[in-house]
Each structure stands twice: as structure tokens, then as C-alpha cells.
Amino acid sequence: MPYRDLHDADQLQALLGAVIDVESDLELEPTLRRVVTAACALTGARYGALGVLDVSGKSLAQFVHVGVDDETAARIGHPPDGAGLLGLLILDPRPLRLAEIADHPDSVGFPPGHPPMHSFLGVPLRIRGEVFGNLYLTEKIGAPEFSRDDEAVVVALASAVSSAIDNARLHARLAELAVSDDRERIARDLHDTVIQRLFATGLSLQSVVSLAPDRELRARLEEAVADLDDTIRQVRTAIFALEPPPAARTGLRTRILALCAESARALGFEPAVRFSGPIDAVVGEDVAPDLLATLREALANVARHAGATSAEVEVRVDDHLHLLVADDGVGVGPGDHRGGNGLPNMATRAELLGGSFTLRARPGGGTELAWRVPLGG
Ligand SMILES: Nc1ncnc2c1ncn2[C@@H]1O[C@H](COP(=O)(O)OP(=O)(O)OP(=O)(O)O)[C@@H](O)[C@H]1O
Ligand SMILES: [Mg+2]
Secondary structure, eight states, X not given: OOGGGGOSHHHHHHHHHHHOOTTTOOOHHHHHHHHHHHHHHHHTEEEEEEEEEOTTSSSXXXXXXXXXXXXHHHHHOSOOOSOHHXXXXXXXXXXXXXXXXXXXXXXXXXXXXXXXXXXXXXXXXXXXXXXXXXXXXXXXXXXXXXXXXXXXXXXXXXXXXXXXXXXXXXXXXXXXXXXXXXXXXXXXXXXXXXIHHHHHHHHHXXXXXXXXXXXXXXXXXXXXXXXXXXXXXXXXXXXXXXXXXXXXXXXXXXXXXXXXXXXXXXXXXXXXXXXXXXXXHHOOTTTHHXXXXXXXXXHHXXXXXXXXXXXXXXXXXXXXXXXXXXXXXXXXXXXXXXXXXXXXXXXXXXXXXXOEEEEEEOTTSSEEEEEEEEOOO
């Protein structure tokens, strides 16, 4: 739809609705990209970009651009740092329309490798009066500069995308708060009250076993004590699965070892861990949390379902990051690993990173989990 047809406010509104679904768009990056693409198409701009400032307000937390190919972008290097005209849009948050960028007193020029740009249309992004980024277009195709109509369209897009970002940030914060608070509280409660009471009950039953007058009663008491022990193990597994991940400050190997050591209480033994390849050097924070969450769930499953006496964890890097978790337990049949959330979560984590996930019975007994994702994408 060319921008000329958009004078009708309803049409513009409908278009914005198609570009941004403020209520449901919680994945920001694709939304931002759609907005920039739409802004270019609607105004006939060759290039467009959108930068979102981080909380300090000094550097960009997100930067998406359209029109400059990857190779050129790589040659230019870092995204704009907010000097010059882009900085002006933040300090003096008003739409800015220019026929020649270089003529503006605030222009600082372009880095080497940057395509030539002349006409410019930039608008600030604001949430409740506060500026948090900008949306700008350059090189109007077929005209020396952007028009007033172009400006109106971009201002409308900017205000819609601002609401979308506000919404996404709010959701992310709420989800984070809810998850971390609840998980810690539940884990603490389980540990401090439930386990202690189960343990005390087990002990007192144990102490009366020898007092029981007949064999059948003794056998049943012993069974009850064994059941309680098993229940305590299960609860410990649940606590282990609930605890928040170790802080990202330490290296990944250290975090893997800590996780395995922590799992020993739930498992009843410490899993053997083997590393190969430069794990700490090549696995970034884009992948590490998924690896750790997968390992945690894998170990929780071994503790809960396998009845194993040993387990092995292997983490290996080549052009992929591989996680293997093998146990010597009861194994899995083709149909009996459905129904829970753990396995689907691992599969989704692998899929989102472009990798794969399998769980199968080992030929010699037990279960083998293989999770792998590509590195350096
Ligand atoms: N190491 C294992 N040994 C034997 N069975 C396993 C193993 N790992 C998974 N399973 C089987 O796969 C099923 C599904 O696992 P999944 O983690 O998806 O769910 P869950 O552990 O039952 O519940 P949750 O949603 O709490 O994780 C388990 O119920 C179990 O039957
Ligand atoms: Mg599970």
C-alpha cells in the first residue's frame, strides 16, 4: 500500500494493527524489524533503522536496520553510538526532516564503508514522555527529501512501536519477578518444612519397628519407612529442579560441575562429568542458560524416573555444543516418555537454537539423552 493512500486515519490504524500487535507481540526483535521494514515501504526510503537505548540511556540495547546488507554492516563495524543527529533526536526529541544530512550542524559524518546518505527523516521513540530510542529513515527514493505525509506515518509507527516495547518490557519484568520469587520460596518451604517433617516421621516410625508385636506389622512399618525415604528423595529432586540457576559470573564448566554436585543428593550418587573442547571460551551466554536448564532437567529425570546407580554427563564442543547424559536405570520405551513438560522443554530449547534433541534407551540398559546446538551462528 503506497503511503499516499494512507491519509485516511482508519486505514493507517488498520495498517499499524497489522504491523504491531501490541497485546501479543512479546518477541521484540521481529516486531522492530517489521516496523522498520514497514516504515521504509510506506515512505519509499532505501534505508531504515531503529535503535533502543538501554536503561542507562547512553548506549543502544537493540539496533535493527533494513537496507544495509550484512556484509556492508560488518564492514562498518559497530552500530551508531548515538553521536551527531541520532543523539540530537534523543536530546531534542522532535521529528527531524532533512534534505542533506551533511549540511546539518550536528552531523558528524559517516564511518568508513558506510553507504552515502543524503535525505533523512528521524523520530524519537518515547514511553510516557521518556525518550528511549529513535526510528529513522534515509535516502528517499525518487524525491530529494521526505514529505510531511511521510513524517506523519513514521510518527504514528513510532508511537505504536513504543507501546509494544513498553508492553514487552513490562511482561518480561513481571515474568522474571514471578518466576524467581516463587521458585525460591517454594524450594525453601519444601526444604525447611516438608523434608524435615518427613524425616522426623520416618525416624519415629523407625524407632517403633522393633517394638511391634508381630512380624506382619513390622514388615509394614519397614515398608512405610522405605516409602518415606523414597518420598524424601522425590522432594529433594523437586527442590533441585526448582532452584534458580547458578549465577552467570562463573565459567560454564564450573557451573556444570556445581550443578552435577548439587544433583548428588537427589540422585543418591554423584554423576561422572567429562568435558572436551574449549567450553568456557566458545559457549556464550546466549546458549549457556539453555544448556544448564537442560542438564538440570535431565538429572532431575534420572533421579525421579531412572532408578539408576550411576550416570555420566558429557559436555563437548566442536562446531556444535553437545550435551550427553547417560544413566544405567530402567530405560525408556518408545511411548512412555510423553506427558511431562521436561522433555518438550528440552526439545524446544534445542529447536530455538537450531539444534536437536533425542532421548533413547541404551542398548546395554539405561537411558541416553543427547542435546546439541550449533555454535558461532
Ligand atoms: N532418565 C530417564 N529414565 C527413565 N525414564 C525417563 C528418563 N527421563 C525421562 N523419562 C520418562 O519420560 C517421561 C517424561 O519426562 P518429562 O521430564 O518430560 O516429564 P516428567 O519428569 O514426568 O514431569 P516434569 O514435567 O515435572 O518434568 C517421564 O515421566 C519418564 O517416564
Ligand atoms: Mg521431568
